[in-house]
Amino acid sequence: MxxxxxxxxxxxxxxxxxxxxxxxxxxxxxxxxxxxxxNSLDNQRERAEAYxxxxxxxxxxxxxxxxxxxxxxxxTTDRPALRRVLEDAEAGRFDAVVVYRLDRLSRSLGxxxxxxxxxxxHGIALVSVTESINTTTPHGRMMVNVLLSFAQYERxxxxxxTRHKIESARRRGKWTGGFVPLGYDTAIEGGRLVVxxxxxxxxxxxxxxxxxxxxxxxxxxxxNRRGWRQKEWVAKTGxxxxxxxxxxISLRRLLMDPLNIGRQRLxxxxxxxxxxxxxxQALFEKxxxxxxxxxxxxxxxxxxxxxxxxxxxxRCTSCDAAMVPTWSRPRGRLYRYxxxxxxxxxxxDTCPTKSIPAAKVERFIVDQIKRIAANLELQEETxxxxxxxxxxxxxxxxxxxxxxxxxxxxxxxxxxxxVSALSRSNGPAADAIASELNKAQEHWAKLETRQQEIPDExxxxxxxxxxxxxxxxxxxxxxxxxxxxxxPERERMLxxxxxxxxxxxSTQELAIAWRLSGFGELASELGESS
Numbered sequence: 001m002x003x004x005x006x007x008x009x010x011x012x013x014x015x016x017x018x019x020x021x022x023x024x025x026x027x028x029x030x031x032x033x034x035x036x037x038x039n040s041l042d043n044q045r046e047r048a049e050a051y052x053x054x055x056x057x058x059x060x061x062x063x064x065x066x067x068x069x070x071x072x073x074x075x076t077t078d079r080p081a082l083r084r085v086l087e088d089a090e091a092g093r094f095d096a097v098v099v100y101r102l103d104r105l106s107r108s109l110g111x112x113x114x115x116x117x118x119x120x121x122h123g124i125a126l127v128s129v130t131e132s133i134n135t136t137t138p139h140g141r142m143m144v145n146v147l148l149s150f151a152q153y154e155r156x157x158x159x160x161x162t163r164h165k166i167e168s169a170r171r172r173g174k175w176t177g178g179f180v181p182l183g184y185d186t187a188i189e190g191g192r193l194v195v196x197x198x199x200x201x202x203x204x205x206x207x208x209x210x211x212x213x214x215x216x217x218x219x220x221x222x223x224n225r226r227g228w229r230q231k232e233w234v235a236k237t238g239x240x241x242x243x244x245x246x247x248x249i250s251l252r253r254l255l256m257d258p259l260n261i262g263r264q265r266l267x268x269x270x271x272x273x274x275x276x277x278x279x280x281q282a283l284f285e286k287x288x289x290x291x292x293x294x295x296x297x298x299x300x301x302x303x304x305x306x307x308x309x310x311x312x313x314x315r316c317t318s319c320d321a322a323m324v325p326t327w328s329r330p331r332g333r334l335y336r337y338x339x340x341x342x343x344x345x346x347x348x349d350t351c352p353t354k355s356i357p358a359a360k361v362e363r364f365i366v367d368q369i370k371r372i373a374a375n376l377e378l379q380e381e382t383x384x385x386x387x388x389x390x391x392x393x394x395x396x397x398x399x400x401x402x403x404x405x406x407x408x409x410x411x412x413x414x415x416x417x418x419v420s421a422l423s424r425s426n427g428p429a430a431d432a433i434a435s436e437l438n439k440a441q442e443h444w445a446k447l448e449t450r451q452q453e454i455p456d457e458x459x460x461x462x463x464x465x466x467x468x469x470x471x472x473x474x475x476x477x478x479x480x481x482x483x484x485x486x487x488p489e490r491e492r493m494l495x496x497x498x499x500x501x502x503x504x505x506s507t508q509e510l511a512i513a514w515r516l517s518g519f520g521e522l523a524s525e526l527g528e529s530s
Contacts, residue, residue, distance in 0.1 A: 020060045021094040024048040025085055027104045029424050031071035041068050044100035051129040074107035075417040089124045096125040162423040170266040173273040177434025181259050182231040183278045193275040200278040207283050214290045220246040255287045307487040309494050316340040316353045317504045353505035373475035383471050397454050404451045411444040474519040
C-alpha cells in the first residue's frame, strides 16, 4: 500500500505540475518607434507570451507585471525596469524571467554573468525564447556563455568601428558633435559648424582683452562686469543650458580651443577643419604664448616687476585654495599681498583669510629657516618631519596608483558604452552622446597621463634621499647667501626647501611642509660652487 500511494503521488504530480510564475523582460536600445501602436517591445512580449503558453502543461503562466526598458543600451545594467526585475527577484515574486533573446538582458558578458548569478542565488530561472535556452539545465548554462561571448564581441567590434570612424572624421576636419563652442552654431542640417557672427565678434574681443592684460582672472572679472556670458543653448528637452559667468577654467578652455582658428583637435594633434576661423592666427598664437609664460613665470605680476617669492607655495586652509599675489598703488606707494583665490572669485566676505601682507609673511618664513639653521634640536625635528612627510607621500602615491587602475577600468567601460550608444543613435541624441563621449575620452586620457607620472615621482623620491649632514650644510649656508640673492634666486631657493605653506585664519597659524629632497639639491649645488 505505501508503494501504491507513492505511485499515485507521482502520477498526481505529473498531471498537476508545480506552478511556475513567469515575468517577461523586454529592451530596445533606442527610443525610435516607441510611440507606435505596435513596437519592438510589444513584439518581444508577444513572442515571449506565446512561448510561456506553450509550456502551460508544465505549469507555466505569465504574471501581469510589465518590465520594459525602451531607449536603454544593453552595455550597462543601469536600467529602471531591470532594477525592478532584480528587486522583485530578491523578494521572491516570480520563478522565471523570460526574454526574447539573451542580449535583451545584457550585451556585456560580465554584466550578464553578474545578473545571472544574482538570479540563481534567488532560485530564479532565465529563459530565452528564440535561442531555446533554459538555465535550469547544464546545456542551457553552457549555451548562455557561448552566445554572450559572441554578443560582447559584436558590441566591442561595433564600438571600435565607431571610434575609428570618429577619429577619421576628425582628421578630415569634420565636426563630430559635442558642445558647440562660443562663436559657432550647428548647421540646420547638422554635421558641421557655421559661424555665429555676433558671438564671433565677442570671441575676438575676449582674445584681444587677454592679449592686452595677460591675466585670466582679470579678463574673467571684466567679462562678468560687462555682462558677457558663456555659450547658451537649448537642450532637446527645451531646457536652456549654459550662459554661466566666466572663470579662469572656462576662459582658458576658450582661449586654447583650436576650433577658433579653423582646426579640429584629435588628442594632442590638430587638423584643418571644414569650418571657418573666427580668430586671426597671430592673435591666437599670442594668447598661447602668454598662457605658456604665465605657467612658467607666474603671470602678469612677474612681468610687471612685482616680487612674490612665496608664489605657488601659499594656501588658505579655510577655503582649500591658493593664496595668489596681488598688489595696489594708492598715492604711488606699492602694497603687496597674498590673497585667497576663492575670495577673489566669490568676494572677500566668503573667506575668513581674505588677504595678508606679503612682506610680513615672507619675513616670518625666512626667519623660521634661519632659526632652524641656528638650533640643532630644531634641525633634528625638521629632518624627522621631512622624512615622515616623504614616507606619507610615497604611501599616497601608491594608493593613488591603485585608485587610478580602478578608475581606468571604469573610464574605459564608459567610453565603450558611449561609443556603442553613438553607433545606434542619430540627430540630437547623437550630438548629446558625442558630447558625453568627448568628456569621457578626456577623462580617460587624464587618468592615463597621471598613471604614467607616478612611477617617475616615486623614482625621484628614491634618487633624492638625503641625510642629516645634507640638511645641516644647506641650512648653514642659507643665512649668509640669502641677502646676496636676487629675487628670482630667492624664489627658487624657497621652492627647493618648501613643499607648501598652509595658513589658518582662525588660529593665525602657518604650517610649513618641507621638501626633504630640496635640502639635498641645495647642499649639492653649494658643494659644487665651493
